[in-house]
Amino acid sequence: MRKVYLSYHELITAYGMGSQKTVEAIQQEQSGIHQANYFDRHTAPFVSSQIDRAMLEASFQELHPSKEYTRLEKILICSLDTVIKASKLKLNDRVGLIIATTKGNIDVLDTEHPFPKSRAYLTEMARAVSDFFSFTTEPIVLSNACVSGALALAIAKGYIQQQKFDHVFVVAGDLVTPFTVSGFTSFQAMSAQPCKPYSEDRDGITLGEAGACVLVTSDRERTNGTSVELIGEASCNDANHISGPSRTGEGLFRSITKAMRQAEIRTEDLGFISAHGTATVFNDEMESIAFHRAGLSEIPLHSLKGYLGHSLGASSLVETIAGMHSLKKNTLFRSLGFAKLGTSKPLAVIEQTTPKKMQTFLKTASGFGGCNTALVFQQLADES
Structure with missing residues (x-):
């Protein structure tokens, strides 16, 4: 392949x-x-x-x-x-x-x-x-x-x-x-x-x-210095509601688990999660449930929408490119706007920009109509 x-x-x-x-x-x-x-x-x-x-x-x-x-x-x-x-x-x-x-x-x-x-x-x-x-x-x-x-x-x-x-x-x-x-x-x-x-x-x-x-x-x-390999991807529609996410996080959970399986990496190998994080009551709650079900509650996580807002169909590509730089810089970017956790399930929200050596990250996205996508990226091995 x-x-x-x-x-x-x-x-x-x-x-x-x-x-x-x-x-x-x-x-x-x-x-x-x-x-x-x-x-x-x-x-x-x-x-x-x-x-x-x-x-x-x-x-x-x-x-x-x-x-x-x-x-x-x-x-x-x-x-x-x-x-x-x-x-x-x-x-x-x-x-x-x-x-x-x-x-x-x-x-x-x-x-x-x-x-x-x-x-x-x-x-x-x-x-x-x-x-x-x-x-x-x-x-x-x-x-x-x-x-x-x-x-x-x-x-x-x-x-x-x-x-x-x-x-x-x-x-x-x-x-x-x-x-x-x-x-x-x-x-x-x-x-x-x-x-x-x-x-x-x-x-x-x-x-x-x-x-x-x-x-x-x-x-x-x-490829160049910030390039990554796309090692896993999956999408699933939870068919819950035209504008409301699944209360159980089913579609996102399935997307994450399938993408991780395809990538053949363990959850503890993830450097961070670049999540969707729209700051609506229902979306953030749904994500916390999906991440908890996938065993990712302790993986550092951020949403970049506190910096750039929600640019709809462009947002996940913008955030992927930022994630590529995060890997290259070995730096976890702060989730701007976060103060105190407000979801029912625990999340390891990144509260300050921090150095961390890492090789992989997970990007997730969710949207109207119940659509969910998960992507797993990995830094390129040195071939020199």
């Missing part, structure tokens, strides 16, 4: 352009969450993590676009451009493209948006991004709520091991829009303050936006 690696990568977040800026801010425990610009007079006050518009526009114009693109497409294109150039790959029929997003160009449905409403179709968005780089293969769109980014990595692994592709560029992105704000507000799930995953005083999510891209490859020669 072919080995699969995550190699060159890029992040675009509220911290700026480039993975290093985001990772350094997280390591320094700096929040990227700020008071949001209100969309209209009907929008209640909220905080969020948003990409600077002027910075994005300046970076995009450096690529000399020949036509107009939506804001999300610009984020995806800028993310991809960095990774494609770093990889030096020719975009032939052995190179795939997966675009992960929850809502895509949902903002074009706003009344005064300049783009045609058809641009909200995910296929239209994907074609615009793919054509910018002249990919020869058909772009694949993966939209499965908030596990989209993580699931895209698992799908890329499958394509490579089935020898459909040798390399797959996985790019993910989502925006903070009136649609998403109003949706979560209607669930009474929005926190007025930066979110506090797993904390007793948590009261809801903070929305965020981000772009992320990584090269998934079978070529060991195309």
Whole structure:
């Protein structure tokens, strides 16, 4: 079976352009969450993590676009451009493209948006991004709520091991829009303050936006210092409710145990868990139950949403890239916003950024519709 690696990568977040800026801010425990610009007079006050518009526009114009693109497409294109150039790959029929997003160009449905409403179709968005780089293969769109980014990595692994592709560029992105704000507000799930995953005083999510891209490859020669091997992955739908997670954590529990079995590692070998941690009452409770059932209650754990908010389909890819750096730096990143444990089952929440020698980590993601994904990553052995 072919080995699969995550190699060159890029992040675009509220911290700026480039993975290093985001990772350094997280390591320094700096929040990227700020008071949001209100969309209209009907929008209640909220905080969020948003990409600077002027910075994005300046970076995009450096690529000399020949036509107009939506804001999300610009984020995806800028993310991809960095990774494609770093990889030096020719975009032939052995190179795939997966675009992960929850809502895509949902903002074009706003009344005064300049783009045609058809641009909200995910296929239209994907074609615009793919054509910018002249990919020869058909772009694949993966939209499965908030596990989209993580699931895209698992799908890329499958394509490579089935020898459909040798390399797959996985790019993910989502925006903070009136649609998403109003949706979560209607669930009474929005926190007025930066979110506090797993904390007793948590009261809801903070929305965020981000772009992320990584090269998934079978070529060991195309790896670098932060590269990891994807050694286990699994997904399971608990079929509980359209928006509510299973009270028993069944889907996440099954995803974790299957991914760990595939990875052939023991629970005590895990360096840390990069969890979903949205800071809603039900999600965090569900995760604590699933981790407890999987025997992971004592494994160091964090949620990065206290830094970047919840960027929906992009969040798990953003957090995976941060996890790659965590392994490389042998550093556990603090779970920002956590004060006192507020779940029924114990969790080893990381309360301060701490050095730790480690080789593996587990990334989990959960989302609306009962979807759950678990991925196990391992540092590359020195072949010199």
